[in-house]
Each structure stands twice: as structure tokens, then as C-alpha cells.
Amino acid sequence: MPSVDDISNRILVDEKATVAFGGELHDVIRRLCGESAVVYLHGDLGAGKTTLVRGILRLMNHSGAVKSPTYTLLEPYQTDKGDVFHFDLYRLKSPEELEFLGFDEIFEGPGFKFVEWPAQGAGWLPPANVEVSLSLYAPNQTDEEPADSVAQMQRKVSVRFA
Ligand SMILES: Nc1ncnc2c1ncn2[C@@H]1O[C@H](COP(=O)(O)OP(=O)(O)OP(=O)(O)O)[C@@H](O)[C@H]1O
Ligand SMILES: [Mg+2]
Numbered sequence: 001m002p003s004v005d006d007i008s009n010r011i012l013v014d015e016k017a018t019v020a021f022g023g024e025l026h027d028v029i030r031r032l033c034g035e036s037a038v039v040y041l042h043g044d045l046g047a048g049k050t051t052l053v054r055g056i057l058r059l060m061n062h063s064g065a066v067k068s069p070t071y072t073l074l075e076p077y078q079t080d081k082g083d084v085f086h087f088d089l090y091r092l093k094s095p096e097e098l099e100f101l102g103f104d105e106i107f108e109g110p111g112f113k114f115v116e117w118p119a120q121g122a123g124w125l126p127p128a129n130v131e132v133s134l135s136l137y138a139p140n141q142t143d144e145e146p147a148d149s150v151a152q153m154q155r156k157v158s159v160r161f162a
Contacts, residue, residue, distance in 0.1 A: 022055020043134035083111030
């Protein structure tokens with residue numbers, strides 16, 4: 001079983017590593033937060049936030065597709081290990097819109113709530129139990145050698161529990 005220290009800072013060399021990290025993160029969140037947690041996912045476009053949620057859902061035995069909720073704002077999942085609510089607030093117009101959509105009930109209930117672009121819901125979203133930050137990482141970058149193209153880049157992740 002991974003500990004909080006094990007997962008607090010990691011380099012993820014490829015997409016598979018991000019998916020696997022999601023599984024480890026799931027174990028620790030469940031141990032520390034139980035059946036209900038609000039998890040903010042920070043990171044630029046393409047940082048790997050949705051990939052991480054895919055890894056978590058795999059570990060919860062969800063076998064279907066995991067689509068980015070960019071246009072729908074929310075993709076809900078029922079798994080045999082509990083409910084998952086995956087939000088992507090990139091296209092949210094104002095934080096109040098979350099209430100019009102009835103999302104307040106979701107945040108009051110059980111389940112894991114993963115939120116991409118949480119700053120878009122600032123002032124309305126409940127505080128996070130866990131904050132995850134993903135960023136691009138260029139392992140071969142030196143002064144002489146410029147950064148690799150984004151497609152070749154790895155990812156760095158850090159996790160902080162409230
Ligand atoms: N550790 C990694 N190393 C290299 N590529 C990765 C890694 N993890 C994920 N990726 C790739 O990064 C791309 C973008 O991932 P993803 O859609 O998860 O990003 P996102 O943070 O959710 O972006 P958005 O904000 O647009 O929703 C995907 O092509 C995925 O395969
Ligand atoms: Mg995404």
C-alpha cells in the first residue's frame with residue numbers, strides 16, 4: 001500500500017505511468033478520506049488530469065470509456081467501489097452556473113469528486129480534501145539542448161492532503 005510520502009512527488013515517464021499513478025492515488029485517498037472526497041486537479045491543458053482520472057476509474061473496476069467532460073462539464077460513473085463525479089470546469093461561464101446545474105447536491109453527497117480547472121468555480125466549490133498538480137517535465141533539457149517537443153515530454157505530479 002502506498003503512503004502519502006510515496007505519492008507526494010513523482011515523475012511520470014509516460015501515459016501508462018499516469019494511469020498507474022491514478023491507481024496509487026485512489027488507494028491513499030480512500031484510506032485518508034473514506035468514501036467521500038473533493039479532489040482538485042491543477043495543471044495546464046494537456047497536463048494529464050483526465051488521464052489520471054482514467055487510472056483511478058480503472059482501479060475502481062470501471063471498464064468502459066472515460067471521456068473528457070470538457071463540453072458536458074460533468075461525467076458521472078457508478079462503480080462497484082463507489083460513485084465518481086468527474087468535472088471539467090474549463091468552459092464554465094461563472095461559478096454560480098454550478099448551482100443552476102444542481103451540482104451542489106453532488107458535492108453534499110458521497111463519492112469522489114474530481115475537478116479539473118477548479119479556479120473556474122472559485123467561491124462556489126467546497127474546499128479540496130486533496131490537491132493534485134500536474135505539469136510538463138522535460139528530462140533531457142539542458143542549456144545546450146532546448147526542451148523536447150510537448151509530445152515527448154514527461155509529467156511531474158505533486159499531491160497535497162488538506
Ligand atoms: N506521464 C505522461 N507522459 C507523457 N504523456 C502523457 C503523460 N500522461 C498523460 N499524457 C498524455 O497527455 C495528453 C493529455 O492528457 P489529458 O487529456 O489527460 O490532459 P488534461 O490535463 O486532462 O487536459 P485538459 O485540461 O485539456 O482536459 C494525452 O495525450 C496523454 O496521453
Ligand atoms: Mg482533461
